[in-house]
Amino acid sequence: MTSTRTETTAQGEQTDRVRLAAEGVRLGYGDRTIVDDLDLEVLHGTVTAVIGPNGCGKSTLLRALGRLLAPTKGHVLLDGRRIDRMPTKEVATVLGLLPQAPTAPEGLTVGDLVARGRHPHQAWYRQWSGDDEEAVAEALAWTGIADLAERPVDELSGGQRQRAWISMALAQGTELLLLDEPTTFLDLAHQVEVLELVDRLHTERGRTVVMVLHDLNLAARYADRLVAMRDGRIMASGTPAEVITEPLLREVFGLDARVVPDPVAGTPLVVPIGTHRV
Amino acid sequence: MAVGTAQVAEAPRRPPRSKRSLRTRRLAGLIALVVLLVVVVFLSIALGTKVIPLSNVWSALVSPTGTEDDIVIRSLRIPRTVLGVLVGAALGLAGALIQGHTRNPLADPGLLGVNMGAAFFVVVGIYVFGVTTLFGYVWFAFAGAMVASVAVFLLGAAGGRGSPTPVTLALAGAALTFLLSGLVSAIILIDTDTLDAYRFWNVGSLAGRDAEIAGQVVGFLVVGTLIALASAPALNALSLGEDVARSLGQSVRRTRVLGVVAITLLAGGATAACGPIGFVGLVVPHVVRAFTGPDYRWLLPASGLMGAVLLLAADVVGRLVARPGELQVGIVLALVGAPFFIALVRRRKMMSI
Numbered sequence: 001m002t003s004t005r006t007e008t009t010a011q012g013e014q015t016d017r018v019r020l021a022a023e024g025v026r027l028g029y030g031d032r033t034i035v036d037d038l039d040l041e042v043l044h045g046t047v048t049a050v051i052g053p054n055g056c057g058k059s060t061l062l063r064a065l066g067r068l069l070a071p072t073k074g075h076v077l078l079d080g081r082r083i084d085r086m087p088t089k090e091v092a093t094v095l096g097l098l099p100q101a102p103t104a105p106e107g108l109t110v111g112d113l114v115a116r117g118r119h120p121h122q123a124w125y126r127q128w129s130g131d132d133e134e135a136v137a138e139a140l141a142w143t144g145i146a147d148l149a150e151r152p153v154d155e156l157s158g159g160q161r162q163r164a165w166i167s168m169a170l171a172q173g174t175e176l177l178l179l180d181e182p183t184t185f186l187d188l189a190h191q192v193e194v195l196e197l198v199d200r201l202h203t204e205r206g207r208t209v210v211m212v213l214h215d216l217n218l219a220a221r222y223a224d225r226l227v228a229m230r231d232g233r234i235m236a237s238g239t240p241a242e243v244i245t246e247p248l249l250r251e252v253f254g255l256d257a258r259v260v261p262d263p264v265a266g267t268p269l270v271v272p273i274g275t276h277r278v
Numbered sequence: 279m280a281v282g283t284a285q286v287a288e289a290p291r292r293p294p295r296s297k298r299s300l301r302t303r304r305l306a307g308l309i310a311l312v313v314l315l316v317v318v319v320f321l322s323i324a325l326g327t328k329v330i331p332l333s334n335v336w337s338a339l340v341s342p343t344g345t346e347d348d349i350v351i352r353s354l355r356i357p358r359t360v361l362g363v364l365v366g367a368a369l370g371l372a373g374a375l376i377q378g379h380t381r382n383p384l385a386d387p388g389l390l391g392v393n394m395g396a397a398f399f400v401v402v403g404i405y406v407f408g409v410t411t412l413f414g415y416v417w418f419a420f421a422g423a424m425v426a427s428v429a430v431f432l433l434g435a436a437g438g439r440g441s442p443t444p445v446t447l448a449l450a451g452a453a454l455t456f457l458l459s460g461l462v463s464a465i466i467l468i469d470t471d472t473l474d475a476y477r478f479w480n481v482g483s484l485a486g487r488d489a490e491i492a493g494q495v496v497g498f499l500v501v502g503t504l505i506a507l508a509s510a511p512a513l514n515a516l517s518l519g520e521d522v523a524r525s526l527g528q529s530v531r532r533t534r535v536l537g538v539v540a541i542t543l544l545a546g547g548a549t550a551a552c553g554p555i556g557f558v559g560l561v562v563p564h565v566v567r568a569f570t571g572p573d574y575r576w577l578l579p580a581s582g583l584m585g586a587v588l589l590l591a592a593d594v595v596g597r598l599v600a601r602p603g604e605l606q607v608g609i610v611l612a613l614v615g616a617p618f619f620i621a622l623v624r625r626r627k628m629m630s631i
Contacts, residue, residue, distance in 0.1 A: 063521075088528070092526055095525075096525055096526075097522075097525035098522070102518060102522055103518075105517045105518075106572065108572045109571075112573065119511065119526040120526055122511065150300070
C-alpha cells in the first residue's frame with residue numbers, strides 16, 4: 001500500500017491524471033435500468049476494486065467502462081475523450097478487458113491464445129510482426145506460463161487458465177486493464193496467486209487496473225481504492241480503510257461484521273458476526 | 279486429434295519442437311488436400327457414364343480433334359468439374375463461416391434460410407413466370423437466397439441490441455424456413471407441372487450444368503471467398519467470445535454483416551447453380567479442424583479445399599454406381615455422408631468451438 005503511494009507520487013503530474021471516467025451514466029439492458037446517474041473517476045497508476053452484493057451493477061459498470069455496453073445517458077471518457085466516439089481498435093491499444101470466466105475454443109494452445117492479444121496491433125496490411133512475437137514471448141515468460149505455451153487452454157487447471165488469459169491481456173499491451181471477477185471459480189491459493197499477478201502488473205508494469213472482486217478482504221489487501229456499490233449506486237469510495245467500515249458493511253451488504261486490522265498487511269479485515277458460536 | 283496424453287506430458291520440455299510440429303501438421307494437411315483435389319479433378323474428367331480410354335482423355339485435354347470423346351470431355355466433363363470445385367469450395371467455406379459465427383459445431387449454411395429462400399423463388403419462377411431451364415432458375419434461386427438471408431439477418435437483429443446473436447439468427451432462420459417451405463408445398467400441391475420441375479431442381483446435382491451456369495455464379499463465389507478468407511482474424515477474435523473480441527478492438531457488428539454477406543454469396547451462389555446440397559457445409563469444417571485446430575487462418579482455406587474434394591468425389595461416385603444412369607450428388611452425399619458423420623461423432627466427442 002505505502003510503497004504504491006510513494007511510487008505514484010514520485011511520478012509527479014501523473015498522480016492525479018484521470019484515465020477513465022464515467023459521467024452521469026445510466027446503464028441497463030432493454031427497458032431495465034441497472035445503474036443510474038453514476039460518476040466515477042479512475043486515476044492513473046491505481047488499482048481500483050469494485051465491490052458490492054450480487055446484482056448491484058458491478059459488472060454492468062465494468063462493461064460500460066470497457067465500451068462493451070453503451071450508456072443510455074451520460075458518457076464514459078477515456079483520457080478525456082468520449083470512448084464511444086473513438087475507433088474501437090484505438091481503444092483496444094489503451095484499454096483491455098477480461099470478462100468473467102472467458103472460454104477458449106477447444107484445442108487452442110496457450111501460445112495461440114496469448115498471440116490473439118496482438119489483434120488490435122494487426123491489420124490486413126500488417127500481419128504478424130517481430131514486435132508481436134516479442135510481446136507474446138515476453139507476456140508468456142512474465143506470467144510464468146512459457147512452459148505451457150503448446151498446451152491446449154482447455155487442459156489447464158483453473159489457476160493456469162486465468163494466468164493464460166491475463167497473459168493475453170498483457171500481450172495486448174494496454175495501460176488500462178479491466179478485470180471482471182478474475183478470481184471466480186478459483187480456490188483461495190489460486191485467488192491469491194492471480195491477485196499477486198495483478199499486483200505485479202501494477203507495480204512492475206505500471207498498469208492501471210479496475211477489477212470487480214467478491215472477496216472483501218482480498219479487495220482491501222490488493223486495491224488502492226475501493227468502490228462500494230449497491231442497487232446501481234456508489235455508496236462509498238476511497239482507500240480500503242475509508243470504505244471498509246462496520247456501518248458501511250451493514251448499509252451495503254446488510255452484513256453485521258467486525259472490522260479488525262489484517263494481521264499481515266494492516267488493511268481492514270472483515271469478520272462476519274452471524275449467529276453461530278457467537 | 280494427434281494430441282494424446284503422452285504427448286501433452288512431454289510438450290513443456292520441448293516447446294519449440296511441438297510448435298513446429300503443429301505448423302508442419304497444418305501444412306502437411308493443406309498439401310495433402312491439394313494433392314487429393316488434383317487426383318479427384320483428374321478422376322472427374324476421366325470417369326463418367328461413358329467409358330473413355332485414358333489415351334483419349336489425354337488427347338482431348340492436349341490436342342482435341344473434335345471426336346465424340348473430345349466433345350464429351352471438353353464440353354461436359356470439364357465444365358462440370360470446374361463447377362464442382364467452385365461449388366464444393368463455396369459450401370465448405372460457407373460451413374466454416376457459419377460455424378465460426380454461431381460458435382455452433384452443428385450449424386449449417388442452410389441455417390440462414392438460404393436454401394429455402396432459393397427454393398421458394400425457384401418455385402415462384404416456375405409457377406408464375408413459367409421458367410423451365412436450369413439457366414433460368416439460377417437468378418431466381420440466387421435472388422431467393424439473398425432475400426431470405428437479409429430477412430433472417432434483419433429479423434435476428436430486431437429482437438436484440440442492434441446486432442443479431444447466434445441464437446436470434448438461428449431462430450429467425452428456422453422460422454423463415456418453415457414459412458417458406460409451407461409456401462413451397464402450397465404451390466407444388468396446386469400445380470403438378472411445377473412439382474415436376476421443382477423436384478428435379480430440389481435434388482442438388484452437378485449434372486446438366488454447362489459452362490454458362492458456372493460463369494453466372496463464379497463472380498459471386500470469388501467475392502464470397504475473398505471476404506471469407508479476409509475474415510479469418512476477426513473470426514479468431516470472435517471465437518474467444520463477443521466481449522473479448524470487442525475488447526480486442528474487433529467490431530462484432532461489422533464482422534457479422536460481412537459474415538452474412540459472404541455466406542449468402544457462397545451458399546446462395548452454390549445453391550443457385552446446383553440446387554440445395556446439404557452435408558458439405560456441415561461436415562467439412564469438422565474434418566479439417568482435426569489438423570488445423572481452431573485457427574481460422576488455416577481452417578478456412580482447408581475447408582474450401584476439402585469441400586471441393588468431397589463434392590467432386592461424391593459426384594464421381596454418383597456417375598459410377600448407377601451406370602448407365604447416374605445418381606445425383608446430393609443423394610450420394612446424403613447416403614454416404616450420414617453414416618460417415620455418425621461415425622465421426624461417435625469416434626470422438628464433437629469439438630466445442
